[in-house]
Amino acid sequence: xxxxxxxxxxxxxxxxxxxxxxxxxxxxxxxxxxxxxxxxxxxxxxxxxxxxxxxxxxxxxxxxxxxxxxxxxxxxxxxxxxxxxxxxxxxxxxxxxxxxxxxxxxxxxxxxxxxxxxxxxxxxxxxxxxxxxxxxxxxxxxxxxxxxxxxxxxxxxxxxxxxxxxxxxxxxxxxxxxxxxxxxxxxxxxxxxxxxxxxxxxxxxxxxx
Amino acid sequence: xxxxxxxxxxxxxxxxxxxxxxxxxxxxxxxxxxxxxxxxxxxxxxxxxxxxxxxxxxxxxxxxxxxxxxxxxxxxxxxxxxxxxxxxxxxxxxxxxxxxxxxxxxxxxxxxxxxxxxxxxxxxxxxxxxxxxxxxxxxxxxxxxxxxxxxxxxxxxxxxxxx
Numbered sequence: 001x002x003x004x005x006x007x008x009x010x011x012x013x014x015x016x017x018x019x020x021x022x023x024x025x026x027x028x029x030x031x032x033x034x035x036x037x038x039x040x041x042x043x044x045x046x047x048x049x050x051x052x053x054x055x056x057x058x059x060x061x062x063x064x065x066x067x068x069x070x071x072x073x074x075x076x077x078x079x080x081x082x083x084x085x086x087x088x089x090x091x092x093x094x095x096x097x098x099x100x101x102x103x104x105x106x107x108x109x110x111x112x113x114x115x116x117x118x119x120x121x122x123x124x125x126x127x128x129x130x131x132x133x134x135x136x137x138x139x140x141x142x143x144x145x146x147x148x149x150x151x152x153x154x155x156x157x158x159x160x161x162x163x164x165x166x167x168x169x170x171x172x173x174x175x176x177x178x179x180x181x182x183x184x185x186x187x188x189x190x191x192x193x194x195x196x197x198x199x200x201x202x203x204x205x206x207x208x209x
Numbered sequence: 210x211x212x213x214x215x216x217x218x219x220x221x222x223x224x225x226x227x228x229x230x231x232x233x234x235x236x237x238x239x240x241x242x243x244x245x246x247x248x249x250x251x252x253x254x255x256x257x258x259x260x261x262x263x264x265x266x267x268x269x270x271x272x273x274x275x276x277x278x279x280x281x282x283x284x285x286x287x288x289x290x291x292x293x294x295x296x297x298x299x300x301x302x303x304x305x306x307x308x309x310x311x312x313x314x315x316x317x318x319x320x321x322x323x324x325x326x327x328x329x330x331x332x333x334x335x336x337x338x339x340x341x342x343x344x345x346x347x348x349x350x351x352x353x354x355x356x357x358x359x360x361x362x363x364x365x366x367x368x369x370x371x372x
Contacts, residue, residue, distance in 0.1 A: 006310070006336070007336060009311060010230075013314060014226055015226060018228075018246075020221060021218070021250065024217070024218070024254050027247070034280070103272065103346060103348060104275060104327075104330060104348045104349055105348060105349025111280060193282070201279055201325075201327060204328075205348065205350060
């Protein structure tokens with residue numbers, strides 16, 4: 001059978017029972033991986049804003065201690081600086097990623113590049129924030145006793161007991177390890193298959209005969 | 210409904226054959242086809258601002274719709290690509306294939322499922338009688354490359370249909 005002979009039947013193959021939306025309000029949200037990334041970004045941004053509200057409440061009303069306020073201020077300031085940097089970068093990505101009107105090669109290359117770059121930035125962001133978040137949680141969980149201990153350590157002229165130092169280092173290392181495993185697993189689950197297919201398409205397009 | 214939206218829906222309605230055929234080429238399962246169709250319309254609407262009236266709407270639509278189809282992922286809960294077609298779908302194809310040409314077209318659609326995403330885009334544009342130059346411009350590859358690839362794809366499809 002000659003493929004060219006099928007063109008007549010192809011041209012006559014018209015949609016008979018195809019229902020198109022009568023208004024754009026009927027369109028559901030995009031289900032593409034790019035759309036999913038954008039939704040995740042928006043949700044994470046909202047979560048960060050909520051957690052800042054909780055942190056600020058804790059700073060002013062949670063524990064009535066000037067020392068606690070000073071320590072948490074340093075953490076919150078550092079977290080805000082980090083978040084501003086990363087979320088500004090994510091915002092640029094959020095605005096630029098939805099273009100589908102380039103040619104296939106440019107479009108796929110752009111999407112793959114942006115997705116890969118941003119998953120790497122996302123990983124870095126989590127690595128920067130995790131140690132701070134762990135230390136902050138540690139201070140919160142320990143409450144007044146923890147504050148007193150930290151104040152004692154900072155004010156005294158003696159070294160921290162090796163056992164205690166070991167506990168702090170071990171906590172940070174374990175949190176790093178758990179973060180590394182979770183973030184990598186999350187990124188692979190969410191975007192791994194998608195990125196692999198995009199790379200496959202790029203390879204297919206790149207083959208010169 | 211504003212003018213822009215009405216214009217968009219009118220243009221989509223006029224060119225719905227493009228969406229119908231691309232979804233048929235890229236997805237063999239009716240539910241996946243519906244999802245792809247929906248996704249293409251969403252992406253066309255999102256990108257509609259970038260459509261310049263001096264170019265043909267159908268050319269712009271090929272580009273956006275094909276890009277969407279290539280990066281589209283079917284829902285994971287459904288059957289994977291390499292499984293056999295479901296019984297109902299096969300029967301539906303047989304029932305709709307009244308004449309010999311329609312039967313051959315149904316066989317063609319089935320064979321096309323064996324192609325990769327780029328090959329599907331190439332054969333789709335070829336069947337739509339898009340010039341080699343325009344195919345090359347849509348895909349971002351050279352015209353010579355389009356010719357060579359299309360010859361290979363046609364031979365591959367012939368073999369697939371024969372078997």
